[in-house]
Amino acid sequence: MLTKLLIANRGEIAVRVIRTAKSLGYRTVAVYSEADANALHVEMADEAVCIGPAQVSASYLNAGAILDAAKKTGADCIHPGYGFLSENAAFAEACETAGIVFVGPPASAIELMGSKRRSKIAMQDAGVPVVPGYEGNNASDEELISAASDIGYPLMIKASAGGGGRGMRLVQNDSELADNIKRARSEARQAFGDDELILEKAVIEPRHVEIQVFADQHGNAVYLGERDCSIQRRHQKVVEEAPSPFVTPELREAMGQAAVKAALACQYEGAGTVEFLVDKDRNFYFLEMNTRLQVEHPVTELITGQDLVAWQLSVAEGLPLPLSQNQIKLDGHAIEVRLYAEDPAQEFTPQTGVLQQFRPAQGDGIRFDTGVRSGDSVTPHYDPMLAKVIAWGCNRDEARRRLIRALEDTTIFGVTTNRHFLSRIISNDTFGEGEATTAFLQQHLKGDPSTLPQTMGIRELAIAGGILNHGISGQATWSNTLTTATPLKLEAGESTVELTLSHTGNLWTVRSGTSTHSFEVVSMDQDELCIIDNGIRQRCQYHRQGDYLYLQASGQSWSVRDVTHQPTETTGGTCNGRVQATMDGAVIDVLIEPGAQVQRGDTLVVLEAMKMEHPVKAGRDGIAGQLLVNKGDQVQRNQLLMEVITIDNTEQENA
Structure with missing residues (x-):
């Protein structure tokens, strides 16, 4: 019998795991960085241990510190949540070596499915349909360029390790290929420490549909319906719903059986998600398997009535699955959105600051999974997700209405969020008709008022x-x-x-x-x-x-x-094109020299935050002034990077 659970994570997923663990009688242990000393998950846990400074590499990715915390507190099992060490095979193996139960699959399954190249080969051998592409041993630039001509365009470049859209590029023709391979390698190296790439034929405007699978230690495996995650930005999910409005009962069964086949092929245990691309003719192709609990698992919980964290803990204790396949029933419809501290009018750049007020909406069918409260700070150190907002309804329209209302009635002051943008997605007619594909945002919300600077009437x-x-x-x-x-x-x-x-x-x-x-x-x-x-x-x-x-x-x-009583500021001439950092982050590239000609929209500086690159562009034509930062510098949001100087006619004549 397991009795004390350490949660090797932070934020809303740590809070969510603690709630279920406590309800089942477990004692709980939180780990936290110095930046999270006053976080909600720390307050909720029975015990908490500081594991290092704010940097994730020195805290939440510090496997040694986490294992030491488990030994110090007597925790006999560790739940990794998602992200951080959740899909780290070495960490799972280290837990086993230390005699601590890892609440997740065996290290061998994590290692296999953590490689897009190896997992595709394994799925082909298991008879699971995969996207045509190149996943050979030789992944040099030259070999990828050669393979691309055989695959044809458009195609996708993907990092073999990791996910979340990092190291992923859509390439339309051969003139774009070499530069995109270079950028994909760089991003993959920064995000995963592994720059191996694969190529895949691009499935145009597909549906992104994933199957929730569960397996126990006794050879049983089931699927708990599907989730439609087609609405994405930069290959990262924005909206998730269950069941998919596109999937028929016949397709659900075929995909479910393929997902179970994938799990059994790698001797899987616990919660996993098999992701598929589905084309307009309902042909489906294996994309990847996430060997952990997914961010969007609440929609599955709401339509099945099951607590998936409770299932995870049950499997970790060696018990058989709570239900057989024919006992799993789907009821109603659930939709989830990810509420972020980000500015849609600034290309969705992450925002930092103090949550002056945060009051989640309440009501029938509404669920908020969050790890923050009023007074908490959104820092540049971690993902800026504030909450997952989930609505359940007897049917899809009821779930939509409830979700829109929940977003509109939630009070958030202190940081800019994507709340209105999310509401616009859910109320969109194309989404309402169940016709959204991965091209939805580009086709239907490009230039939407929610993505433009807000003006007060x-x-x-x-x-x-x-x-x-x-x-x-x-x-x-x-x-x-x-x-x-x-x-x-x-x-x-x-x-x-x-x-x-x-x-x-x-x-x-x-x-x-x-x-x-x-x-x-x-x-x-x-x-x-x-x-x-x-x-x-x-x-x-x-x-x-x-x-x-x-x-x-x-x-x-x-x-x-x-600013009624503030002194009037003057620009003092023509130097009024302030170029400021759009977020807290690091300067990873400077693309302009002082004195160079600049046109509105030119990328001047590239920032990196949350392992993603964000360009800072010129807001006007002019001449680049003095550069106030260098490559490698850490900058804060709104910090002045440089100025674009406009030259009037008099100056030009005097010159």
Whole structure:
């Protein structure tokens, strides 16, 4: 009997595993980095051990420190979560050597399926259909270029190790091949320490459908339906749902049997996911097998009524699977989205900062898996996912409605998120019809308002101005006396807006230029304002932090800064093209020299964060000024990197 579980992870998955383990009577041990000393998973666990500094290589990837923590606390089993060491065969083997049960598959299965090249060969031998391509022993640039001509275009370059879209490139023709091989190798080396590549024929606009499998130590294996993960950005999943609206009962059974065949072929144990690409004719091809619990496992739990972490622990104890294949039933529909601290208007760059307020929505059929709460900091050290938001319904439309409502009713102040972007996906007609493929975002949400800089209309400015003016006046209640026009100056994004406010009793009027907007205040407390606007009574959430006001209304969020009493800044000439870091990260490439001609949209600097490359581009034409950073430097979000100088006609004539 296992009694004490160490969770070798952080964030929402650590919290999620701790909840199930405690419900089953396990004592729990959290591990944490110095940056996570006050994290939710640390607070929830019975015991916790610091395993190193913030850097993952010195903490959450430090197998020795984690094993020492297990020995120190007497933990007899380790759950790796996902990411970090969850698919590290050497770690699984080290657990076994130390006499600690690894809650996952045997090291041999992890090692085999961790190589896209070797796993494809194994699946071909097992009779599982695979995507045509090249997975030979010789993966030199020259051999890949030669093989590409036989495969034909378009094709995919993929890192043999790892996943998550890292080291992956779509190539349309031979002129793009050599450069993309170079970039894929570099990214794979940084992410996985292994730059081996394979090639695959690109399946155009496929569905990405995966099968949840489970196997025990007694030779039993089952599948628990499928998940559709077709909506992706940079080959990373954005939306997951179960069951797939595209999969027929016949296809489900065929894919399920193929997935079970894959698991049995590598003597698998525990939870695993076999991922397939499915073309428009419903032909399916093995993509890879993830030898761990998936991020999107909650949708499977909601439609099967099963706790997959409980299954994992049961299998780890040597018990047979809780259900046979014919006992597994699917009920209703579930959809999950990944709520990130990222800015869709800045090419989805990760955001950092303090969560001034975080209040997840509640309601029937709504599930939030999160590892953060109000007051926590989103740091550059780890993945910026704040939560997984999951909705279940008796049917797909009910699940969609509940998920949209949950996103709109969740309050998040302090960091920019993709919340509105996610809501737009779920409410999109093509998604609603079940027609989304891996090309969905490019085809249907490119240039969507949720991916553009948010501009505040007169209505939002009026509400923000009213709240700020009330705070400035220090009034406990809204005055019934007529006030003279009060000036306000608000900084909203890159714009500064001047307003005037006046009110008679509860009726407030705001003017900005030639625009005017009025609303009636019903009530106001420290974080919510109730108004009647155009005859409609509604509530707005807000939070003040110094000069900043965060506002949420009708499912959208804005932030403004009160600069009424700030001195006016002047640019002092033509040097007004500030190029700033879009995130915390490292400078991995500088593509411009001071004095060089620059055009709007040119990539000037490349940053690396979360093992992904992010280009920083010029916002205007001009001449590159002094470079303030060098390759290898660590930079913070909004740090000035350089300036693009515009040259006026007078300067050109004098030159």
